Amino acid sequence: MRYDYAALVQDGRVHGSLYVDPGVFHEEMERIFRRGWVFVGHESELPAPGDWVTRRVGLQPYLLTRDLDGGLHLLANRCAHRGTALCREERGNARHFQCIFHGWTFGLDGTLLGVTYPGGLERSKEALALDRAGQIDTYRGFIFANPAGGAGPLAEHLGPGGRYLIDRMCNLAPSGRIRLGPNWIGQRVDSNWKLWPESDNDGYHLNFLHVSLFRANRESQYNETMLAGETGHSSKAVDHGRGHFELDLKDSYPHELAWCNATPERLPDYRRAMVAAHGEARAHQLLLDGPPHGMIFPNLFLGEINVAMVEPIAPGVCAQYHTAMQLEGAGEAVNRRLLRLSEAAMGPASFLLADDAAAAERQQYGFGASRADLSDGGAAHTWVDLSRGQRREQVAADGVRVSLLSDETTNRGFWRHYRSVMEAGA
Amino acid sequence: MSGAKQGSQVGQAPPPAAVQVSETLRRELEAFLFLEARLADESRYAEWEALVTDDMHYWVPRGPADHDPAERLAYINDNRARLATRIRQLSTGHRWAQTPPSPMRRILGNIEVLEARDEAGPYTVAANFVLFEVAAQSTGELRTWPGRATYRLRRSDGRLRMAQKIVELVTSQLPQSSMAFLL
Known part of the structure; x- marks a missing residue:
């Protein structure tokens, strides 16, 4: 169904269903937490190259990483092969992430580095990188990301x-x-x-x-x-x-x-x-x-x-x-x-x-x-x-x-x- | 853990093995634990507070109790003054997170005496527990709190008193529901 947000959110009163309805919740995860800017962490959590922490943004699991050049990335915590979560710890330091299921490895920027038994790989490695937030930026150490990209500066x-x-x-x-x-x-x-x-x-x-x-x-x-x-x-x-x-x-x-x-x-x-x-x-x-x-x-x-x-x-x-x-x-x-x-x-x-x-x-x-x-x-x-x-x-x-x-x-x-x-x- | 303060009563890993004590002493220590548990279960705040020493430390860490509590954030890290505030707040009758108080019962098991300097104390005792709570003031649903409690007990005027209680929840790495009751 289509929700009439102008009717549900009035000036000075809002409808209680907005706190309850699963369809509204689903649309929030998309419109607010995927298409918009969301706070995802602070630079002090990732002081060194290779540092990473796990986060959830709008129900999706992510790895917030600092690459070897100091750059920040918000990567889907999900192997691009079959969807297996790459990390279940809260934080760590790594040069790459290896999936426990078939041993694929990914770089700190989400690049697919290695595929085991590569002879049978049918797709390009570029097509099998980790999903990555379209935009990530910081203000005075506070890190914000916009998973979908396109939310403006x-x-x-x-x-x-x-x-x-x-x-x-x-x-x-x-x-x-x-x-x-x-x-x-x-x-x-x-x-x-x-x-x-x-x-x-x-x-x-x-x-x-x-x-x-x-x-x-x-x-x-x-x-x-x-x-x-x-x-x-x-x-x-x-x-x-x-x-x-x-x-x-x-x-x-x-x-x-x-x-x-x-x-x-x-x-x-x-x-x-x-x-x-x-x-x-x-x-x-x-x-x-x-x-x-x-x-x-x-x-x-x-x-x-x-x-x-x-x-x-x-x-x-x-x-x-x-x-x-x-x-x-x-x-x-x-x-x-x-x-x-x-x-x-x-x-x-x-x-x-x-x-x-x-x-x-x-x-x-x-x-x-x-x-x-x-x-x-x-x-x-x-x-x-x-x-x-x-x-x-x-x-x-x-x-x-x-x-x-x-x-x-x-x-x-x-x-x-x-x-x-x-x-x-x- | 490198941050642990050696020699302080907090933050030390407990000795690994139980020590031998007389059957009389064991029964006395267990009776104290059961009394403390019952007063907490029944939200009898003043009677519970009467069991603690003037330097009581009440600690519910996130993760294992293997560090100096001063260095990290805990769920509860009460010195005696803050514990007194906690009890006063609960006793106002307007502590809405516990008004009405949650019906609770906890089961203690695997009780071990880990330290007994001599029969006169002080003592370190540990027990596993499962606490069943109905969040009567909010969702009305059953919540289950499994964990391990470590108690430091000593005698004062001949009676056992609790100088420290450390509660390590099995779920402590997860976000926790309200724990405004005495854990």
Whole structure:
């Protein structure tokens, strides 16, 4: 069937079937995760020639590789002969990949290097290279790929908003470069993947869904965010367009390093390195403003000190993987601190995201089994209301929308872009 | 693992073989493990917390517990202060990932005493477990958590206390569902 995305995604409400219908999910894998730009990894995961990691992008298994000349490739993790997965480990270093089934070997760029018993080969080796993402590009160490190719330049996908979010994180490193933490932690959630971009950037739920953390721990970097009422926040919900949006918390921080629940006195080496790199005034501003809390469409969440990626698995199942940012040149004290903060906030046993998972799984339960078919006028139950604060949003000349922290501006930003991508793909 | 800190209580590979202890001591150690398991199963947070020492470390690593926990990200890596926050959060009644609490039962088996400096302790005890959980607060479905737990126990005022619990899940390399309960 053909889905009427313009009818299913309205301004301020979306139909619940979009989180449930397998046909919608299938079209998302094609239009968003194959034809669009997707975050696939970070250069710090592949520091040396021959390094590789396994990834899944839109249900497809891939190898993200660095070749001997330093080039990056996203290759299908699937032998071009009979489809056997080439690697089942998470990461490694190799000069080539050899299939366990018939011993074919492939280079780090996907070239078919060798075929056993080559006399019987009927096709050209060129025709039997590994499938390779049509486009791969990086921005400040973040690697994005577009499997189908033809999505236009990465810079256009990121736009000023996406670049600003990444810049804001990287600029906290004295060298201007971040590394990812030593490992990812995966959180499985029995909900549709789209509930994660929504929940990760929902400024409305903090005082309700996360009330237990506030009651248990009265001193935290979220004090203002948790304590203020509807209009008392200095933080804002911001939609940068192109599916990128954020909760901008910077004005809520009372002093430098409040975003990592510290003070300059506790991390003097880090402050000194920042001043040496940026000068006193700029270092002060960066340390005061802290990292972003925002989403880069469709799957990269820069959650303050965390880097996270969302992986769709099935209409009602997804995983979110997170790690901590590590600031190059900042010293061990701050980087260790970031690991511990990440453990507290993110993941299946954490003080925050375990509760978000409960909410997402209850939403999924609530959606039931509705189909993306509005022939009954959509009367049957499941509309999701995202209209909160629609009339008090400020729209700037560059199209950026800003509203109160508790307004659903971020969620509307996701869906506005989603609709344009899904309609354009029809 | 090169990153392991020698001599610290965390991050050491357990000794390979079980040690001989008296039958009385073995029964006492097993009884402690069963009590700890039952209080966790029944979400009796305060009573469970009363079993731990002031320097308790509660660690659920991703992958085997063969490294210094400070160097990597874990599912749970609680020092005593963070564990206290965890218990306070669960006790608010608004920890939605465990409200209502999951009905749970776990089976312990293959219990081995791996270290007993002398009959007075301290002790290292390990057990395999399978935990059955119904995610009553979210999907309502059964979740199964197989793994191995290693406990460091010592006596304080004559009573056994838990100074460390390491939980190595069989599935620890996979994305995990919510584990807001006491594992």
